[in-house]
Amino acid sequence: MVSPNSPETPGGVSASAAPRSIKDVVIRLAGNSQDGIQAIGGFLARLAGRSDQDVMTYMTIPSTISGGPSIFQVRMGTGDILSAGDRADMLVAFYQHSYDAHIGSLRPGGVLLYDADHVKPAEGDHRFTNVACPITTGTIEAVGGTAKDKGKNIYVLGLIARIFDLEVPKLTQLIRERFGGKNEDIVRNALLGFDAGYAWPQNNLRDLFYRFEAIDRAAAASGRTQVTLDGNSAIAYGFLAAGVRHGAGYPITPWSSIMETLRTELPKYGGVFVQCEDEIASISTALGFSYTGNVAITGSAGPGLSLKMEALSWATMAEMPLVVVNVQRGGPSTGMPTNVEQSDLMQAIYGSHGDTPRVVLAPKNVEDCFYLAIEAVRIARAYSTPVLLLTDQALSSRIEAFDEPDLKALMVPPGPDRTERPANFKPYPLDRQTRHAPAGTRIASGKYPVVTGLEHDEFGHPTGNPKLHAQMNAKRRDKIKALASTLPAPELGGDISGEALIVTWGSNYGPAREALQRIRAAGVPAGHLHIRHVHPLPPGLEDILGRYRKVVVAELNDEGVYGFGQFATLLRARYALPSIVSTCKTDGLTFKVSELVAGVARHLGNATLEGLVSQARPSPLAAR
Amino acid sequence: MSTAVANPPPPAGAPLTKKVLTADHPTWCPGCGDFAVLASFYRVLEKLQYPHEKIVTFAGIGCSSRFPYFVNTHGGHFIHGRALPFAAGISLGGEDLHVFVFGGDGDGFSIGGNHLTHTARKNVRITYVIMDNSVYGLTKKQTSPTSPLGFKSKTDPWGALDQPINPMRTLLNCGATFVARSHATQVNHMTEMMLRAARHDGFSVVEILSECVEFFEGAFDAAVPRKGGSWVLIDERKNDGSPEDATRHDVTDEVAAFQLAGQAWPGKFGVFYENKTRRTKNAIEAELIAKTREKTKGATDLALLQATFAKLR
Ligand SMILES: Cc1ncc(C[n+]2csc(CCOP(=O)(O)OP(=O)(O)O)c2C)c(N)n1
Ligand code: SF4
Ligand SMILES: [Mg+2]
Numbered sequence: 001m002v003s004p005n006s007p008e009t010p011g012g013v014s015a016s017a018a019p020r021s022i023k024d025v026v027i028r029l030a031g032n033s034q035d036g037i038q039a040i041g042g043f044l045a046r047l048a049g050r051s052d053q054d055v056m057t058y059m060t061i062p063s064t065i066s067g068g069p070s071i072f073q074v075r076m077g078t079g080d081i082l083s084a085g086d087r088a089d090m091l092v093a094f095y096q097h098s099y100d101a102h103i104g105s106l107r108p109g110g111v112l113l114y115d116a117d118h119v120k121p122a123e124g125d126h127r128f129t130n131v132a133c134p135i136t137t138g139t140i141e142a143v144g145g146t147a148k149d150k151g152k153n154i155y156v157l158g159l160i161a162r163i164f165d166l167e168v169p170k171l172t173q174l175i176r177e178r179f180g181g182k183n184e185d186i187v188r189n190a191l192l193g194f195d196a197g198y199a200w201p202q203n204n205l206r207d208l209f210y211r212f213e214a215i216d217r218a219a220a221a222s223g224r225t226q227v228t229l230d231g232n233s234a235i236a237y238g239f240l241a242a243g244v245r246h247g248a249g250y251p252i253t254p255w256s257s258i259m260e261t262l263r264t265e266l267p268k269y270g271g272v273f274v275q276c277e278d279e280i281a282s283i284s285t286a287l288g289f290s291y292t293g294n295v296a297i298t299g300s301a302g303p304g305l306s307l308k309m310e311a312l313s314w315a316t317m318a319e320m321p322l323v324v325v326n327v328q329r330g331g332p333s334t335g336m337p338t339n340v341e342q343s344d345l346m347q348a349i350y351g352s353h354g355d356t357p358r359v360v361l362a363p364k365n366v367e368d369c370f371y372l373a374i375e376a377v378r379i380a381r382a383y384s385t386p387v388l389l390l391t392d393q394a395l396s397s398r399i400e401a402f403d404e405p406d407l408k409a410l411m412v413p414p415g416p417d418r419t420e421r422p423a424n425f426k427p428y429p430l431d432r433q434t435r436h437a438p439a440g441t442r443i444a445s446g447k448y449p450v451v452t453g454l455e456h457d458e459f460g461h462p463t464g465n466p467k468l469h470a471q472m473n474a475k476r477r478d479k480i481k482a483l484a485s486t487l488p489a490p491e492l493g494g495d496i497s498g499e500a501l502i503v504t505w506g507s508n509y510g511p512a513r514e515a516l517q518r519i520r521a522a523g524v525p526a527g528h529l530h531i532r533h534v535h536p537l538p539p540g541l542e543d544i545l546g547r548y549r550k551v552v553v554a555e556l557n558d559e560g561v562y563g564f565g566q567f568a569t570l571l572r573a574r575y576a577l578p579s580i581v582s583t584c585k586t587d588g589l590t591f592k593v594s595e596l597v598a599g600v601a602r603h604l605g606n607a608t609l610e611g612l613v614s615q616a617r618p619s620p621l622a623a624r
Numbered sequence: 625m626s627t628a629v630a631n632p633p634p635p636a637g638a639p640l641t642k643k644v645l646t647a648d649h650p651t652w653c654p655g656c657g658d659f660a661v662l663a664s665f666y667r668v669l670e671k672l673q674y675p676h677e678k679i680v681t682f683a684g685i686g687c688s689s690r691f692p693y694f695v696n697t698h699g700g701h702f703i704h705g706r707a708l709p710f711a712a713g714i715s716l717g718g719e720d721l722h723v724f725v726f727g728g729d730g731d732g733f734s735i736g737g738n739h740l741t742h743t744a745r746k747n748v749r750i751t752y753v754i755m756d757n758s759v760y761g762l763t764k765k766q767t768s769p770t771s772p773l774g775f776k777s778k779t780d781p782w783g784a785l786d787q788p789i790n791p792m793r794t795l796l797n798c799g800a801t802f803v804a805r806s807h808a809t810q811v812n813h814m815t816e817m818m819l820r821a822a823r824h825d826g827f828s829v830v831e832i833l834s835e836c837v838e839f840f841e842g843a844f845d846a847a848v849p850r851k852g853g854s855w856v857l858i859d860e861r862k863n864d865g866s867p868e869d870a871t872r873h874d875v876t877d878e879v880a881a882f883q884l885a886g887q888a889w890p891g892k893f894g895v896f897y898e899n900k901t902r903r904t905k906n907a908i909e910a911e912l913i914a915k916t917r918e919k920t921k922g923a924t925d926l927a928l929l930q931a932t933f934a935k936l937r
Pocket of ligand 1: 310685686687688689704727728729730731732755757759760761762763768
């Protein structure tokens with residue numbers, strides 16, 4: 001393949017053997033955040049979205065500083081990619097600290113590609129194929145001038161493109177698109193860096209060329225264009241599609257990018273996003289928007305969600321529609337702000353004072369972030385209730401490719417319904433669903449309603465009547481039950497009965513699906529149930545859970561005082577099945593497939609499965 | 625439920641009268657200063673004659689914050705101290721609405737203090753009436769942020785020890801663009817202040833000294849002539865060119881307003897400060913929208929979002 005960007009790039013295939021075919025590969029890039037590591041990942045992800053490959057990424061960024069260590073892991077391959085991969089097949093180490101911190105994540109037989117200008121690998125370590133590439137000098141030579149080593153990331157992109165035989169025209173197009181807005185010099189420098197990186201393996205590597213297996217196009221093609229984006233963007237765009245034109249928030253990692261996107265996008269749609277003085281003001285302002293008939297959103301991460309709790313109770317009592325995003329991170333308190341955790345589930349469902357039945361949805365991947373954001377808004381409107389969208393740090397920054405949504409079919413028109421309400425209008429009817437008359441709406445009777453956090457009668461007047469309190473509690477509870485009865489059955493994968501059922505919610509979907517494949521491949525009949533509507537639960541779970549010897553609930557939170565994770569605790573309370581057990585962890589990272597297999601093996605007491613986990617699986621890049 | 629009995633519906637466009645605007649009977653103690661504030665507010669609405677459905681009366685929690693139940697307009701009773709950010713959502717979400725917020729000194733200056741600062745600095749179009757009784761009424765006599773030193777409350781039986789805040793200074797400092805002070809025994813003055821506040825384009829605040837007869841009797845007698853106090857109005861500059869005019873208070877002069885705010889108790893009453901030039905957040909956001917839409921040439925929502933996704937291909 002000839003690079004189109006500069007004539008001096010040598011053409012032709014490697015002098016050595018033809019590229020070896022692989023199904024998928026996990027590449028971990030480790031450097032500092034200013035090296036533009038994320039950009040390489042972004043390019044590869046976008047490329048996969050435009051090709052036949054599937055892709056999933058995983059990223060960590062330091063929480064407080066902008067120059068610290070940073071990694072980006074991308075898994076590309078043929079067929080469905082469900083997780084970002086347990087361990088890397090290739091580690092690209094920019095610095096000694098990158099090497100030191102991440103060499104342990106490389107699979108035996110994997111490729112260590114390091115910057116020879118900065119890294120000295122351990123002598124006598126023969127577990128990997130070591131490739132010493134002068135990334136820094138190579139970049140400086142190619143780009144030159146005052147740019148110094150800026151552009152190392154694009155050089156590395158070139159290296160990767162050559163080694164994995166990626167589609168160069170598409171990549172260079174992506175580079176042009178990315179830098180095109182800036183001056184032409186920047187595009188040219190980027191392409192020079194890319195070409196230099198692309199040229200290097202040709203003369204320096206003998207046997208490290210790979211090519212992804214050809215895909216069965218007919219089977220794989222959805223016929224739809226792919227889009228590539230992260231989970232937080234998907235949520236923000238979901239809200240735009242759902243007709244949300246108002247919101248309010250206060251910055252906190254990893255929620256901030258949602259509010260930043262909405263702040264910049266909403267004015268185009270005639271909407272307003274307010275940056276408030278704190279999270280309490282944010283939810284209050286959002287409720288004020290909703291009260292004008294413009295269903296609004298707010299959001300935060302754990303600590304901010306705690307601040308919103310009092311107003312959330314008000315929203316339940318006053319029956320005000322609202323969507324609250326919570327991007328979970330490691331807690332309690334400031335905890336591990338740039339790590340993933342699923343420890344806000346109880347807070348999301350039960351966090352407020354009083355009986356506050358409300359809705360909690362958890363997206364399973366980036367695509368689902370988009371669709372559940374739309375669903376959250378629909379439910380908030382239809383049931384006049386607060387809805388929490390419980391996502392997490394891993395989803396917030398992960399980039400995935402998925403079918404471009406059919407926006408024409410999905411767009412919901414915004415705007416309040418201010419049609420005059422009839423004389424018998426009541427804000428809180430006991431026999432019907434509450435539908436508020438937004439401020440600005442005429443009421444034919446001339447009697448205007450009060451929305452309130454005091455217990456009230458059907459007209460919104462305060463009451464201390466115990467019977468009414470019971471009736472209103474029932475009303476607020478029954479509408480959530482009514483919603484539950486309409487929910488679709490959750491996705492059940494694998495065997496419909498058997499030894500083990502893995503149960504997950506949120507971003508554990510992918511690794512659990514992959515774990516299921518391995519467990520079944522080992523001859524253990526097993527299923528995987530993934531739940532997106534975590535509260536209220538969809539109907540029919542009882543039957544499913546009862547068909548397996550062990551129900552292993554895997555979640556990223558602590559096993560608690562009684563040995564069960566938060567969701568497992570709820571399932572045990574709800575279904576009273578002793579077969580429900582927990583696999584929990586709080587190391588700040590997403591589940592590895594092997595950890596899930598190990599969890600199931602332990603609960604089944606299955607030695608074969610346990611053996612499967614301890615086997616070190618060599619990298620597909622390993623030299624034969 | 626007696627509350628279900630509606631007044632005969634007024635014909636559309638009928639004038640707003642006190643009768644139309646009256647809702648539940650107030651639950652305040654007999655003699656509470658808040659009754660007079662309510663009476664003045666009816667008068668204000670009678671004078672303004674806004675379309676009935678466009679008026680919103682909102683509040684936090686406290687005796688004074690019960691206000692919305694007693695006014696027949698769209699309204700709400702939110703949580704303690706947070707009525708202002710809620711009202712900001714109403715104001716920015718419904719540009720044609722007239723948003724009034726009522727609350728107490730605890731609600732506004734204590735638990736809601738930070739919201740006051742930020743709603744004021746953003747100059748959101750809201751009219752805010754603080755019914756200051758210098759005590760926590762609803763929770764039955766605890767020290768409030770405006771309780772004077774030495775005030776004996778249940779939390780300070782030996783007399784309040786902490787320095788109270790100065791409401792006028794606080795409001796000026798926050799950047800409120802209309803700041804006035806009145807007294808619940810002066811119905812005409814209160815009405816005039818609230819009317820001017822309502823007509824002000826921006827965040828306007830009237831602090832009304834409103835006695836809690838139950839827990840802080842006589843708190844504001846120093847400004848009640850019939851109880852031996854002195855009721856002194858601010859002599860506002862008339863810009864009539866007369867020599868004495870130069871000595872009058874210029875409501876646009878912030879430094880002069882701070883000086884007035886520093887006067888010894890009970891101080892003067894009237895408009896301390898009025899800034900007609902600072903733009904409202906409502907106007908700023910509207911302009912942001914207009915400018916942004918100019919750039920997108922009025923593309924439909926669908927086209928805008930499709931273009932966004934096209935860039936993600
Ligand atoms: C979060 C919260 N904290 C405390 C209270 C209890 N509380 C209700 S009203 C109030 C103070 C009322 O004082 P003020 O705002 O001055 O109103 P007033 O009753 O004097 O008119 C307090 C402390 C509450 N309702 N909510
Ligand atoms: S307690 Fe005080 S403030 Fe409350 S209603 Fe009675 S007199 Fe008014
Ligand atoms: Mg008070």
